[in-house]
Amino acid sequence: MGSPMAMSGAGGPARGVTRSDVARYAGVSTAVVSYVVNNGPRPVAATTAARVRDAIAVLGYQPNANARALKLGTAGLLGLLVPDTGNPFFAEYALAIEQAATQRGLALLIANSGSDLGVEATLLTDLANRQLDGLIVAGAGGPPVDSTLSGVTAVTPTVFVDTASPVPGYRTVGADKHAGALQAAQHLVEVHGHDNVALLMGRGARHATDERETGWRDALRALDVERGEVAYATFTRHGGYVAGQHLLALRPRPTAVFASSDLLGMGLLRAAHEAGLSIPDDLAIVSFDGTNQAEYCWPPLTTIRQPIQEMAAAAVAAIFDQAAPAHQLFPVSLLARRSCGCSLPDSDLKPDRAGSNPAPPTRHPRKSRKRP
Amino acid sequence: MGSPMAMSGAGGPARGVTRSDVARYAGVSTAVVSYVVNNGPRPVAATTAARVRDAIAVLGYQPNANARALKLGTAGLLGLLVPDTGNPFFAEYALAIEQAATQRGLALLIANSGSDLGVEATLLTDLANRQLDGLIVAGAGGPPVDSTLSGVTAVTPTVFVDTASPVPGYRTVGADKHAGALQAAQHLVEVHGHDNVALLMGRGARHATDERETGWRDALRALDVERGEVAYATFTRHGGYVAGQHLLALRPRPTAVFASSDLLGMGLLRAAHEAGLSIPDDLAIVSFDGTNQAEYCWPPLTTIRQPIQEMAAAAVAAIFDQAAPAHQLFPVSLLARRSCGCSLPDSDLKPDRAGSNPAPPTRHPRKSRKRP
DNA sequence: CTGTTAGCGCTTTCAC
DNA sequence: GTGAAAGCGCTAACAG
Numbered sequence: 001m002g003s004p005m006a007m008s009g010a011g012g013p014a015r016g017v018t019r020s021d022v023a024r025y026a027g028v029s030t031a032v033v034s035y036v037v038n039n040g041p042r043p044v045a046a047t048t049a050a051r052v053r054d055a056i057a058v059l060g061y062q063p064n065a066n067a068r069a070l071k072l073g074t075a076g077l078l079g080l081l082v083p084d085t086g087n088p089f090f091a092e093y094a095l096a097i098e099q100a101a102t103q104r105g106l107a108l109l110i111a112n113s114g115s116d117l118g119v120e121a122t123l124l125t126d127l128a129n130r131q132l133d134g135l136i137v138a139g140a141g142g143p144p145v146d147s148t149l150s151g152v153t154a155v156t157p158t159v160f161v162d163t164a165s166p167v168p169g170y171r172t173v174g175a176d177k178h179a180g181a182l183q184a185a186q187h188l189v190e191v192h193g194h195d196n197v198a199l200l201m202g203r204g205a206r207h208a209t210d211e212r213e214t215g216w217r218d219a220l221r222a223l224d225v226e227r228g229e230v231a232y233a234t235f236t237r238h239g240g241y242v243a244g245q246h247l248l249a250l251r252p253r254p255t256a257v258f259a260s261s262d263l264l265g266m267g268l269l270r271a272a273h274e275a276g277l278s279i280p281d282d283l284a285i286v287s288f289d290g291t292n293q294a295e296y297c298w299p300p301l302t303t304i305r306q307p308i309q310e311m312a313a314a315a316v317a318a319i320f321d322q323a324a325p326a327h328q329l330f331p332v333s334l335l336a337r338r339s340c341g342c343s344l345p346d347s348d349l350k351p352d353r354a355g356s357n358p359a360p361p362t363r364h365p366r367k368s369r370k371r372p
Numbered sequence: 373m374g375s376p377m378a379m380s381g382a383g384g385p386a387r388g389v390t391r392s393d394v395a396r397y398a399g400v401s402t403a404v405v406s407y408v409v410n411n412g413p414r415p416v417a418a419t420t421a422a423r424v425r426d427a428i429a430v431l432g433y434q435p436n437a438n439a440r441a442l443k444l445g446t447a448g449l450l451g452l453l454v455p456d457t458g459n460p461f462f463a464e465y466a467l468a469i470e471q472a473a474t475q476r477g478l479a480l481l482i483a484n485s486g487s488d489l490g491v492e493a494t495l496l497t498d499l500a501n502r503q504l505d506g507l508i509v510a511g512a513g514g515p516p517v518d519s520t521l522s523g524v525t526a527v528t529p530t531v532f533v534d535t536a537s538p539v540p541g542y543r544t545v546g547a548d549k550h551a552g553a554l555q556a557a558q559h560l561v562e563v564h565g566h567d568n569v570a571l572l573m574g575r576g577a578r579h580a581t582d583e584r585e586t587g588w589r590d591a592l593r594a595l596d597v598e599r600g601e602v603a604y605a606t607f608t609r610h611g612g613y614v615a616g617q618h619l620l621a622l623r624p625r626p627t628a629v630f631a632s633s634d635l636l637g638m639g640l641l642r643a644a645h646e647a648g649l650s651i652p653d654d655l656a657i658v659s660f661d662g663t664n665q666a667e668y669c670w671p672p673l674t675t676i677r678q679p680i681q682e683m684a685a686a687a688v689a690a691i692f693d694q695a696a697p698a699h700q701l702f703p704v705s706l707l708a709r710r711s712c713g714c715s716l717p718d719s720d721l722k723p724d725r726a727g728s729n730p731a732p733p734t735r736h737p738r739k740s741r742k743r744p
Numbered sequence: 745c746t747g748t749t750a751g752c753g754c755t756t757t758c759a760c
Numbered sequence: 761g762t763g764a765a766a767g768c769g770c771t772a773a774c775a776g
Contacts, residue, residue: 018753029763034755041756045761062527065502066447067753069438070768086664091463098484107498109449110482112470126479130437155434237668238723266668273670292458296609296638298645298670351610390769401747406771413772417745439769442752
């Protein structure tokens with residue numbers, strides 16, 4: 001049963017009303033309707049304009065965006081390709097990009113590759129065929145500089161994000177992962193006196209060595225730390241959990257771990273809890289990204305914060321601003337919380353996504369650094 | 373100094389190559405090019421087709437999606453409006469919808485209202501003006517059945533999601549929140565013997581009473597539980613934290629809390645940890661949604677799982693399948709983990725988003741239920 | 745099997 | 761201040 005109503009809306013007229021219907025109803029030409037709708041480029045007499053607006057309302061006229069896009073050569077659309085918005089980092093990044101896009105009157109087309117290079121290539125082609133005004137790409141473990149790409153990005157202004165190194169011929173936006181990793185390892189060693197700092201490294205679909213790995217290595221070398229195991233994990237909580245278990249089973253067990261993403265840090269956290277380890281006493285953790293969730297783990301995760309809002313804004317801007325630098329590298333900052341051994345007052349909690357600055361940490365040296 | 377290269381791609385030719393260029397180059401008509409590109413609707417001789425494909429490759433031709441959309445009356449686009457993809461529930465929901473859309477060859481346009489009704493209305497109009505093939509809307513605290521809507525959804529097939537009750541004139545998809553809340557409260561009372569079960573209720577931008585609140589009330593009434601405070605919170609981790617602190621400061625302190633979302637549960641978890649409470653002994657928690665993150669809290673959150681994948685698929689299907697029921701209500705299920713007092717083997721962890729079934733819980737009655 | 749052609753709905757230049 | 765008209769690039773009759 002049910003009424004013959006289309007069940008898709010409140011049952012108005014609409015569909016199929018074109019600008020010429022409006023023009024006829026208002027007794028004007030289609031050009032005038034255009035001028036009224038777009039508020040330009042020519043002026044319209046107030047009374048005429050009112051008549052047109054009336055007709056629009058009465059007929060329930062909706063301009064056809066596709067026709068407009070065809071004529072103008074732009075649909076006001078931005079594309080975003082990410083590995084996985086199930087990862088809070090990309091979720092927050094995507095949200096920030098959407099906001100930056102909306103501010104410019106653009107809508108956001110989003111696509112997840114699931115960290116699969118084949119899917120990534122397909123989606124990239126699909127997106128490029130849509131006459132987007134711009135394309136922002138976070139590759140699965142690196143920028144997708146393959147054969148597919150050349151034909152694809154020739155047609156759409158493309159920016160790579162989550163890229164710490166420049167890519168010749170493309171604009172890129174990224175955070176300083178090397179410095180962040182350096183800072184993380186350094187903090188664990190110098191502030192908290194660790195001498196066995198492992199790395200829990202996420203592995204994307206591409207092989208390229210991540211700057212977080214080299215940063216961590218450089219820190220250990222510079223600080224003369226000899227023990228530093230590496231475990232590689234898929235970029236999921238579960239991946240961090242499994243690789244974390246592996247790390248915790250080593251003998252001697254690392255006393256500190258730098259996790260290359262919050263997601264991984266959370267998996268490690270769970271593995272540590274299950275192993276009955278106390279954090280940060282038995283195991284100190286610093287992770288990477290600075291997502292909102294990191295603050296709500298227990299203990300709260302010390303993390304290297306990427307300036308997501310700023311990078312998102314820069315990525316969108318880089319599409320349009322002709323003068324934008326080819327490569328923009330953003331500084332990161334250590335958000336000291338409990339998981340590394342810093343003890344902080346409890347009630348410094350701010351609303352989600354405040355992008356706040358860290359409170360000055362109280363230092364808790366763990367033990368003397370050098371082996372006896 | 374940069375090269376004069378456009379810096380937007382690998383420097384091919386491209387832009388401005390139309391189908392008639394291809395036709396001229398291949399020595400055929402534009403129709404044939406169309407037939408080759410679209411693989412129909414008329415057959416083309418193999419050799420001709422090859423010549424056309426050649427021309428396409430040589431010229432770097434990319435069909436103009438806007439022109440195609442104008443002609444066909446569809447751009448292959450779905451719109452999704454959600455309150456906040458910073459909320460893992462909506463992030464996972466959006467991801468699932470994108471996958472369902474991609475399977476049908478549609479791309480997904482996503483917009484966040486930030487739980488602001490004004491923004492919501494604006495975005496809704498914007499989306500409706502884009503000649504989308506369909507629109508999926510998760511309103512900020514309820515379906516947006518306002519004045520704006522009538523004119524908007526008349527033109528685009530619209531489905532409301534995250535809606536436990538039907539909305540006259542619209543198709544809706546939702547989870548059985550009432551049953552879920554009932555189940556949660558019942559579990560805390562009957563399995564774990566609590567007699568003071570509070571509710572930590574998220575509040576959207578709309579006033580409407582949430583089915584989770586009535587479900588919880590009904591459970592307490594049916595089970596003859598007298599103590600049951602309610603705290604209202606904004607739908608963020610921080611909101612859960614603040615309202616959670618309030619709940620924990622009550623005397624007598626609730627021994628169990630049902631949180632109306634995982635996000636809120638995580639905020640409460642943090643508040644409880646900071647208060648030095650042991651979970652589940654001093655405070656048992658059951659939350660709602662069943663996001664991946666809930667499993668990685670400590671202790672892992674017992675949660676009422678919404679079948680996100682299934683609902684997402686149903687929402688997309690409802691847009692196209694004429695015969696879809698007006699209202700689809702999906703069952704929820706309790707995922708027993710540690711935060712409620714169920715003790716489970718550790719290593720039952722599956723990869724993220726497995727949508728797995730819970731292991732049979734070991735029951736830990738907490739104390740005799742009735743007051744002396 | 746292939747070519748010709750009429751629009752899809754809109755913007756905007758050019759005349760009035 | 762307003763109208764007429766030329767396409768944007770594509771698809772799909774229809775005619776060969």
